[in-house]
Structures are given as C-alpha cells and as structure tokens.
Amino acid sequence: MEKKPVKVRLVGRNGRNYDIQFPYLHIPVTVNETLYRRMLKSAEYQFDSSTERLKEQGTAN
Known part of the structure; x- marks a missing residue:
C-alpha cells in the first residue's frame, strides 16, 4: 500500500525558521x-x- 504525501503549506518565515501548516x-x-x-x-x-507565491515575493528561499 502506497502512502499519499501529506499536503502542507508554507505560511511564513522568520529568519531561518519556517512556519508550515499541516x-x-x-x-x-x-521548522x-x-x-x-x-x-x-x-x-x-x-x-x-x-x-510558490511566497517564493515569488522573496519570503521563501
């Protein structure tokens, strides 16, 4: 049985830490x-x- 990937969303960045919504x-x-x-x-x-939108805005690298 193959596992489906967990759908997550990057909601913010604070310095070198990232906020991930599960x-x-x-x-x-x-994280x-x-x-x-x-x-x-x-x-x-x-x-x-x-x-992708956050990457375009320069929030996520």
Whole structure:
C-alpha cells in the first residue's frame, strides 16, 4: 500500500525558521531551514501553490 504525501503549506518565515501548516492542526509548526529543505525534497510532503507565491515575493528561499 502506497502512502499519499501529506499536503502542507508554507505560511511564513522568520529568519531561518519556517512556519508550515499541516492539515488538522490549528497552529503552524515551526521548522529550521535544514528540515524545511529536506521536506521540500521529500516525497512524503506536498507543498501547495501558496509556497510558490511566497517564493515569488522573496519570503521563501
């Protein structure tokens, strides 16, 4: 049985920390830059299109 990726959303950035919104959680989870980059490359997480908008604005690198 293949797992579906968890759909997450980047909601903000504070210095080298990133706020990630997970489904079914009311508050975002703050992760460091290393973990955020691992999540981007992982097949376990699927970032929604708002992440792309933040990148275009220069909020997410």
